[in-house]
Amino acid sequence: MKVVDRNICPITRASRIIGDQWSLLILRELFFQEPRRFRDFEELLGVSPNTLSARLKKLEQAQMIKRQMYSTHPPRAEYCLTEKGRAFGPVLEALYDWGDAHTPKET
Amino acid sequence: MKVVDRNICPITRASRIIGDQWSLLILRELFFQEPRRFRDFEELLGVSPNTLSARLKKLEQAQMIKRQMYSTHPPRAEYCLTEKGRAFGPVLEALYDWGDAHTPKET
Numbered sequence: 001m002k003v004v005d006r007n008i009c010p011i012t013r014a015s016r017i018i019g020d021q022w023s024l025l026i027l028r029e030l031f032f033q034e035p036r037r038f039r040d041f042e043e044l045l046g047v048s049p050n051t052l053s054a055r056l057k058k059l060e061q062a063q064m065i066k067r068q069m070y071s072t073h074p075p076r077a078e079y080c081l082t083e084k085g086r087a088f089g090p091v092l093e094a095l096y097d098w099g100d101a102h103t104p105k106e107t
Numbered sequence: 108m109k110v111v112d113r114n115i116c117p118i119t120r121a122s123r124i125i126g127d128q129w130s131l132l133i134l135r136e137l138f139f140q141e142p143r144r145f146r147d148f149e150e151l152l153g154v155s156p157n158t159l160s161a162r163l164k165k166l167e168q169a170q171m172i173k174r175q176m177y178s179t180h181p182p183r184a185e186y187c188l189t190e191k192g193r194a195f196g197p198v199l200e201a202l203y204d205w206g207d208a209h210t211p212k213e214t
Contacts, residue, residue, distance in 0.1 A: 006151060010206030011135050011199060017210065021126030028118050044113060062210075084209045091201040092118060098198050099117030102191045103124065103169075 017062040018088070022047055022055045027085060028092055030065065035078035037070075064088065124169045125195070129154055129162045134192065135199055137172065142185035144177075171195065 006012060018024060025045050029036055041052055056079065059065045064085035067077045113119060125131060132152050136143055148159055163186065166172045171192035174184045 008212060009135070010203045010210065011131060012206075013210035014202045014206030015128040015131045019126075019128030019131055021122040024118060024122045024126055028116070087209055088205055091198065091205055094198040094201040095121045096117045098195055099119075099121030102194055103117065103120035105115060 017058065017064065018091075020055070022051060023059060024092070024095070026052075026055055026059060027064065027081075027088055030079065030081045030085065031089060031092060034080045035068065035070075037076065037078045041079075059085070124165070124171065125198075127162070129158060130166060131199070131202070133159075133162055133166060134171065134188075134195055137186065137188045137192065138196060138199060141187045142175065142177075144183065144185045148186075166192070 018027070022045065025047075026041060029041060029044055038049075038052065038056070041047065041056075042049060045052070047055075056065065056067075060067055060079075062084075063082055065079050066082050067079055070076055070078050125134070129152065132154075133148060136148060136151055145156075145159065145163070148154065148163075149156060152159075154162075163172065163174070167174055167186075169191075170189055172186050173189050174186055177183055177185050
């Protein structure tokens with residue numbers, strides 16, 4: 001890792017997209033299983049609808065996930081990883097390994 | 108990465124510590140150079156003193172960084188990575204690689 005101009009540092013750019021707890025957990029869920037529906041995330045993560053909606057929009061705008069309609073009446077969407085989202089796998093794996101080795105097992 | 112009980116998932120545990128933009132950037136700065144003083148982070152990252160103070164405390168409580176006094180009058184502290192913080196290197200490297208390949212260069 002080399003020192004770079006901080007405004008264009010890849011870690012700065014990445015952290016603007018995934019620098020919050022929920023985005024990491026939403027991506028994790030999609031690596032576990034896809035597609036996932038809005039309700040799945042709500043139930044699995046215990047995240048409020050407003051926060052979830054904002055995080056999904058952010059990840060969709062960043063082209064890490066894509067949204068597909070599975071019902072039009074009523075309108076219902078499900079989410080999948082894009083190629084860019086799938087490329088995030090090594091980050092989650094590194095985070096998993098670090099968490100496994102260095103954070104307490106108790107919650 | 109295997110599906111695990113979400114409450115004790117290593118990614119959940121890790122994201123409670125580093126799941127925000129500033130913590131990732133504070134850790135990045137310490138990988139670039141240590142020790143770093145409070146003022147260094149303020150200047151390098153453009154983060155407000157209150158937010159910075161909260162994030163440094165959180166990382167210190169999680170034993171990822173350690174705080175040492177370099178002056179007693181007035182009291183002034185500097186920060187270094189602990190072994191646990193240094194073990195986070197592969198996560199930042201994976202994040203750097205992903206950000207480099209998958210986020211726009213423009214800010």
